[in-house]
Amino acid sequence: MSIAHAVAAAGLAALATDRLHKATETEIRAAERRVIERRTQAEAASGRRAYTERGRHAAPRPARA
Numbered sequence: 886m887s888i889a890h891a892v893a894a895a896g897l898a899a900l901a902t903d904r905l906h907k908a909t910e911t912e913i914r915a916a917e918r919r920v921i922e923r924r925t926q927a928e929a930a931s932g933r934r935a936y937t938e939r940g941r942h943a944a945p946r947p948a949r950a
Contacts, residue, residue: 908916
């Protein structure tokens with residue numbers, strides 16, 4: 886095999902590998918949707934309170950004796 890054939894074969898192999906391991910746009914969007922669903926389920930299962938306002942003033946005040 887000549888050096889030109891070797892370089893061409895390596896280029897074709899690289900293209901085939903890229904096609905195997907490259908995610909399509911639909912696969913990426915589906916994965917993002919699964920992550921969002923998983924996070925919302927975990928948040929709902931944790932029982933944490935969802936505050937309507939942001940910041941320290943929205944948190945409940947500690948009980949004082």
